Amino acid sequence: MPLSDLDSLVNKRVDLFWNKARLSFDLSHALFSSFDIDMGTRLLLKHLSASEAVLGAEAILDAGCGAGILGICLAAACPDARIVMRDRDLLACAFSERNLRLNGLAAEQGGSGRTIAVLPGLLGERDSLGPYDAVVSNLPAKAGAPVLSYFFFHARAELLKPGGILACVIVNTLADEARIWAEAAGLEVSDRFRGPGHTVYILSRPDENGLSDAPADPTALPDPAAQSGSLPECYLRSESRRTVGRYSAYARGYWGLPEFDTNSFATDLALEAMERGLAGSLVRDFLVLEPGIGLAPLWAGMALGPRVIRAISRDILSSRAVAANLGATFPGISFSVENPARSFSGEAGLSDALLLFPETIPNAEIASPLWRLMLDRAKLGAGSVIVAPSGVISRFEKTRPKSFVKLGEKRKKGLSALILRRE
Numbered sequence: 001m002p003l004s005d006l007d008s009l010v011n012k013r014v015d016l017f018w019n020k021a022r023l024s025f026d027l028s029h030a031l032f033s034s035f036d037i038d039m040g041t042r043l044l045l046k047h048l049s050a051s052e053a054v055l056g057a058e059a060i061l062d063a064g065c066g067a068g069i070l071g072i073c074l075a076a077a078c079p080d081a082r083i084v085m086r087d088r089d090l091l092a093c094a095f096s097e098r099n100l101r102l103n104g105l106a107a108e109q110g111g112s113g114r115t116i117a118v119l120p121g122l123l124g125e126r127d128s129l130g131p132y133d134a135v136v137s138n139l140p141a142k143a144g145a146p147v148l149s150y151f152f153f154h155a156r157a158e159l160l161k162p163g164g165i166l167a168c169v170i171v172n173t174l175a176d177e178a179r180i181w182a183e184a185a186g187l188e189v190s191d192r193f194r195g196p197g198h199t200v201y202i203l204s205r206p207d208e209n210g211l212s213d214a215p216a217d218p219t220a221l222p223d224p225a226a227q228s229g230s231l232p233e234c235y236l237r238s239e240s241r242r243t244v245g246r247y248s249a250y251a252r253g254y255w256g257l258p259e260f261d262t263n264s265f266a267t268d269l270a271l272e273a274m275e276r277g278l279a280g281s282l283v284r285d286f287l288v289l290e291p292g293i294g295l296a297p298l299w300a301g302m303a304l305g306p307r308v309i310r311a312i313s314r315d316i317l318s319s320r321a322v323a324a325n326l327g328a329t330f331p332g333i334s335f336s337v338e339n340p341a342r343s344f345s346g347e348a349g350l351s352d353a354l355l356l357f358p359e360t361i362p363n364a365e366i367a368s369p370l371w372r373l374m375l376d377r378a379k380l381g382a383g384s385v386i387v388a389p390s391g392v393i394s395r396f397e398k399t400r401p402k403s404f405v406k407l408g409e410k411r412k413k414g415l416s417a418l419i420l421r422r423e
Helices: 039-048 069-077 090-102 145-159 172-184 224-228 265-277 295-303 316-329 367-377 390-398
Strands: 010-018 021-028 059-063 082-087 116-120 132-138 160-171 188-194 198-204 236-244 247-254 285-289 308-312 334-338 351-356 378-389 404-412 415-422
Touching: 010 069, 021 069, 021 090, 039 069, 039 132, 039 160, 039 188, 039 198, 059 069, 059 145, 069 082, 069 090, 069 132, 082 090, 090 116, 132 145, 145 160, 145 172, 160 172, 172 188, 172 198, 236 295, 247 295, 247 316, 265 295, 265 351, 265 378, 265 404, 265 415, 285 295, 295 308, 295 316, 295 351, 308 316, 316 334, 351 367, 367 378, 367 390, 378 390, 378 404, 390 404, 390 415
Parallel strands: 059 082, 059 132, 082 116, 132 160, 285 308, 285 351, 308 334, 351 378
Antiparallel strands: 010 021, 160 198, 188 198, 236 247, 378 415, 404 415
């Protein structure tokens, strides 16, 4: 679903007074912590306000920036610092840019003036704008232990300058492990603050003093594949053959993404519906909205043989997982990804078949944007399948354009797959 209308996705605007600056932030149900600034971020900000090393930094990275709270607070407090904000969620990046503008700050890369950059990126991925004097992060517990462990090695090896500071907050259930990971990476624990639900660590990369630039664990060096837009090996969680519709395909599962070891009900239902709705169709161009790890594109490669597969996804981890899985089996299929948090141009191209997994966002109208997408992207005669909870599909049907004819519907485990044809 196109998510470029950010106004419709704002759930609440909150104010924050931090380090003598009064700031405002738009929050969204589509992002983490939609009603208020979360307690982990507030705890970290409390201790950053007393950190001369961070407030005096010339270059700062907010890793996993979300709606931009940490990075924007530091941009306001450190007017001469270069600020880089990264997140794997393209919608989070869009909200960070929105919140920068809301607070009178501009996001731009390079130029003769100050640099504030908001860019997509993964934890543990090589950063061409580094190294930094300070890295701050509200570490996402759902990223997975191997990814979080690797992030500390990566910070020590590449993100931080000698003497640089990593200030992070993590849920208490992982706090002891985080200390082990940090110390194993060669980072020194300068301070530790434990709150009711989160723990803040202030870590430092030692000055050289004979130490090499390599992390303590040489196997944790960044995978060169990350530089080419692929995935660092720390994200790999499983490798197996999967049943995809009537076929079998080899697929990799990844930390931080669903379907890492088994197919979801939504995917299985979608493929059953596609096999019914696209029987006998000639499909050269296949479009999928939010493809997960790429099981549906793998099915399309086997069942339809398209020349082009396009994905629309806000998650760059998902996009790269699809590229890896599809490329391993079908290197000849052209694969591209579009950002739903940007307005689409008319040059994106029309598709012969569409498979849509629309995200359900509380208080947000999702049917109209989805129908607009389908009207813009489906060729005449194109088969389409929409998979969502049955109640959501009922709302879609009430606003279905006449140009989309219903061919049928399949249901499973509270989900429905609506099968359509463009006429």
